[in-house]
Amino acid sequence: VHWTAEEKAAINSVWQKVNVEKDGHETLTRLLVVYPWTQRYFSSFGNLSNITAINGNAKVHGHGKKVLSAIGEAIHHIDDVKGFLADLSKKHARELHVDPENFKRLADVLVIVLAAKLGTAFTPQVQAAWEKFNAALVAALSHGYF
Numbered sequence: 001v002h003w004t005a006e007e008k009a010a011i012n013s014v015w016q017k018v019n020v021e022k023d024g025h026e027t028l029t030r031l032l033v034v035y036p037w038t039q040r041y042f043s044s045f046g047n048l049s050n051i052t053a054i055n056g057n058a059k060v061h062g063h064g065k066k067v068l069s070a071i072g073e074a075i076h077h078i079d080d081v082k083g084f085l086a087d088l089s090k091k092h093a094r095e096l097h098v099d100p101e102n103f104k105r106l107a108d109v110l111v112i113v114l115a116a117k118l119g120t121a122f123t124p125q126v127q128a129a130w131e132k133f134n135a136a137l138v139a140a141l142s143h144g145y146f
């Protein structure tokens with residue numbers, strides 16, 4: 001993937017405004033609510049039976065932060081996202097058996113959270129750079145399935 005200086009700047013400008021704990025919690029909560037079948041992967045997290053339970057679940061809170069922190073690390077390795085996420089991809093494929101379609105869903109939910117949070121700063125140009133990063137992220141996480 002080739003990144004222009006403008007794209008890198010846009011992606012970093014978005015990430016500077018992200019709070020991995022708060023926004024991670026919101027992203028994972030939304031994923032589990034909007035796509036309820038994703039709950040099946042988190043059977044060890046306890047009660048996910050309704051929105052209030054999901055939103056108040058400490059493990060969801062902790063895991064949302066973990067996921068967004070990994071995305072932040074991937075941004076720091078933007079010139080080799082595929083290599084950086086190779087082990088994490090294999091883990092999702094071979095140990096966790098996560099359907100890779102769900103990576104795209106999570107990435108889309110994160111765009112909604114970011115758009116709501118950033119407001120007018122999430123310009124079409126910034127969003128385009130972010131969507132390109134999302135595509136690289138989803139491809140990298142899906143790579144270990146093949």
Ligand code: HEM
Nearest residue numbers: 038041042044066067070071091096098102103106107141
């Ligand atoms: C675990 C990142 C998407 C299900 C993890 C871990 C990270 C991570 C960093 C911890 C790995 C470890 O402890 O070694 C990501 C990223 C994603 C993503 C960056 C997408 C952008 C998903 C999706 C699902 C999922 C969409 C399911 C719908 C899981 C599960 C675990 C896990 C079940 C193990 C949780 C546990 O028992 O602690 N993920 N993940 N992941 N992920 Fe993902």
